[in-house]
Amino acid sequence: xxxxxxxxxxxxxxxxxxxxxxxxxxxxxxxxxxxxxxxxxxxxxxxxxxxxxxxxxxxxxxxxxxxxxxxxxxxxxxxxxxxxxxxxxxxxxxxxxxxxxxxxxxxxxxxxxxxxxxxxxxxxxxxxxxxxxxxxxxxxxxxxxxxxxxxxxxxxxxxxxxxxxxxxxxxxxxxxxxxxxxxxxxxxxxxxxxxxxxxxxxxxxxxxxxxxxxxxxxxxxxxxxxxxxxxxxxxxxxxxxxxxxxxxxxxxxxxxxxxxxxxxxxxxxxxxxxxxxxxxxxx
Numbered sequence: 001x002x003x004x005x006x007x008x009x010x011x012x013x014x015x016x017x018x019x020x021x022x023x024x025x026x027x028x029x030x031x032x033x034x035x036x037x038x039x040x041x042x043x044x045x046x047x048x049x050x051x052x053x054x055x056x057x058x059x060x061x062x063x064x065x066x067x068x069x070x071x072x073x074x075x076x077x078x079x080x081x082x083x084x085x086x087x088x089x090x091x092x093x094x095x096x097x098x099x100x101x102x103x104x105x106x107x108x109x110x111x112x113x114x115x116x117x118x119x120x121x122x123x124x125x126x127x128x129x130x131x132x133x134x135x136x137x138x139x140x141x142x143x144x145x146x147x148x149x150x151x152x153x154x155x156x157x158x159x160x161x162x163x164x165x166x167x168x169x170x171x172x173x174x175x176x177x178x179x180x181x182x183x184x185x186x187x188x189x190x191x192x193x194x195x196x197x198x199x200x201x202x203x204x205x206x207x208x209x210x211x212x213x214x215x216x217x218x219x220x221x222x223x224x225x226x227x228x229x230x231x232x233x234x235x236x237x238x239x240x241x242x243x244x245x246x247x248x249x250x251x252x253x254x255x256x257x258x259x260x261x262x263x264x265x266x267x268x269x270x271x272x273x274x275x276x277x278x279x280x281x282x283x
Contacts, residue, residue: 062255077146087278092272109152
């Protein structure tokens with residue numbers, strides 16, 4: 001039995017093979033790669049690396065993308081409240097035939113006047129292979145307080161192949177969940193049951209043999225000057241599921257109209273799985 005609390009790319013090869021066969025995905029023949037056999041090496045969902053880029057707000061057309069370590073932190077955000085939205089999901093390669101039903105989970109913490117609150121939000125989107133989901137500005141957290149050390153949040157995507165989860169996905173598309181989490185500066189007693197419900201939905205979905213986590217990330221955005229830290233400012237953040245290899249954002253650019261990443265040299269769209277998030281002022 002695979003460990004469903006970790007992404008598919010971290011499963012042993014025999015468990016990946018059993019999962020793919022269970023959802024009707026053709027399993028490639030094993031071929032020699034280095035000293036072992038890895039028939040899934042070229043699958044984009046098998047990549048275990050993460051690359052994060054940033055696009056400044058405003059502007060049209062093709063825009064430059066910079067690495068988060070090169071972003072100038074916006075210290076004026078300390079003590080203010082922001083809005084975090086899911087602005088895009090591009091599925092280049094997920095297991096099984098499309099369209100893909102993708103369950104997204106987001107976790108974080110909100111610092112109120114008296115204590116820190118755990119946050120969790122879940123939503124479902126549908127996306128075809130090599131396509132972008134029809135979402136933009138989908139609410140996640142409204143009124144998130146920015147502390148002196150910035151913010152941190154994590155996310156995961158689950159490839160849902162089980163028809164048993166239709167009822168769960170219907171609930172997640174209802175008004176209570178589709179509007180995101182609205183946060184206050186004081187403790188909200190009603191928040192914990194809501195968070196518990198979202199957690200239960202995710203764990204139920206992961207328990208199905210047909211479902212598997214594909215992408216996960218843990219993103220801390222702060223105001224530190226360390227060379228490896230990710231900086232916080234208003235704008236768009238791009239989280240890419242990528243191979244563990246050097247990455248240079250100078251070779252890529254962001255297209256505002258299509259909300260997608262393109263290779264500058266070839267002009268082709270980026271052939272990887274990625275998510276985009278917007279950080280904007282909370283009004």
